Amino acid sequence: MEEWAEKKNKKKIVVEKINLKIGEFTCVEPISLINTFNAAVLGSWLDSSEITIETIPFEGKCSKCNRLYFPKKENGYKSPCCNFNLEEIISGRELKIASIDFKEK
Amino acid sequence: MHLPISDKIELNILHQNSNQAEKNKVKFNNYNLLCLNIMSSPGAGKTRLLEKTLEDLSKKFHSAVLEGDMTTNLDAARLEKLNIPVVPITTGRACHLDANMVSGGLKLLEKKINPDLLDILLIENVGNLVCPAEFEIGEHFKVALLSITEGEDKPLKYPIMFREADLILITKVDLLPHLNFDINELKSNIASTNPKADVIEISSITKSGFDLWQDWISKKILKFKNN
Numbered sequence: 001m002e003e004w005a006e007k008k009n010k011k012k013i014v015v016e017k018i019n020l021k022i023g024e025f026t027c028v029e030p031i032s033l034i035n036t037f038n039a040a041v042l043g044s045w046l047d048s049s050e051i052t053i054e055t056i057p058f059e060g061k062c063s064k065c066n067r068l069y070f071p072k073k074e075n076g077y078k079s080p081c082c083n084f085n086l087e088e089i090i091s092g093r094e095l096k097i098a099s100i101d102f103k104e105k
Numbered sequence: 106m107h108l109p110i111s112d113k114i115e116l117n118i119l120h121q122n123s124n125q126a127e128k129n130k131v132k133f134n135n136y137n138l139l140c141l142n143i144m145s146s147p148g149a150g151k152t153r154l155l156e157k158t159l160e161d162l163s164k165k166f167h168s169a170v171l172e173g174d175m176t177t178n179l180d181a182a183r184l185e186k187l188n189i190p191v192v193p194i195t196t197g198r199a200c201h202l203d204a205n206m207v208s209g210g211l212k213l214l215e216k217k218i219n220p221d222l223l224d225i226l227l228i229e230n231v232g233n234l235v236c237p238a239e240f241e242i243g244e245h246f247k248v249a250l251l252s253i254t255e256g257e258d259k260p261l262k263y264p265i266m267f268r269e270a271d272l273i274l275i276t277k278v279d280l281l282p283h284l285n286f287d288i289n290e291l292k293s294n295i296a297s298t299n300p301k302a303d304v305i306e307i308s309s310i311t312k313s314g315f316d317l318w319q320d321w322i323s324k325k326i327l328k329f330k331n332n
Contacts, residue, residue, distance in 0.1 A: 004112075004114065008112075016109055019111075020118070025264070025265065025268075026239065026265065027235045027236060027238060027239045027265055028239075073261050073262075073264070076261060076293070076294060076297035076298075077261075077264065077297050077298060078297050085296050085297045085298075085300040086297060086298065086300070087300055087301070089268075095117060095118045095119055095239070096114075096115060096116060096117055096118060097114045097115075097116045097118060098113070098114065098115060099111050099112060099113045099114055099115075100111070100112045100114055101109050101110070101111050101112075102109065102110055102112065103108070103109050103110070104110070
């Protein structure tokens, strides 16, 4: 964030939103991330900003029939179509800052 | 004030860690040093496994250890008795090693020994099945331990750890006769979470499975050195 802000000339901008993409198959709990962010930015140049989180679904591909599916823990992440083990993950591992919304002062 | 502008970033939140991990890996490669990241829950037997492994491994390969621990140097003290270079990394309140900590540990290791002389670096991560799975440290392979006292369901409850692992060691199998534990169910749960992982059943007490584990390490070292 600091590097990005320096490029934009930090003193001349106000960050409104930091938009994140967080996959369902990560070790990140969105509410904890939001609470931590809010605590961390108190009194800083990001004090008035907020983070938004777009949750990216956990999606796998059946290695037998190539169908996409949403793996479930209860089913051992196996494909419902062919009951195959989860080999390929299509999405759900994302941990990204997708974009930053800001205004120029 | 002007209208809001949206700047597309598409940057990994952990990019600083990933960048440092890549630098660590370049260093390991330059030293021709294979690096394993050893992870598990607390008490799964990482330190005991390393003690027993290094008794034999250090006779064949020049070995060193970076020992991650939250508050003590107890594990590092145990491994130092094997007369190999050991660097403790005390993480304080952090529940995992990150790439920066490992970079610091490597610098301390460089003061103890020229890493060019080493074949393998074993990094014992902090006992935790969650965060270590997300933080690359520059390792070539991830090894996850799962002791049979933890239950058959752990690969499903902590899927990212077991999904990320290249090798899963099922530890404490000497306790099998004393527990109501279904090892086939555990293996099935591992396979459904990570069908590509190698799996070895192992006991640091009886040393069953150690031949397979030592063979796995030896092959990885030799392949790495030949590339």
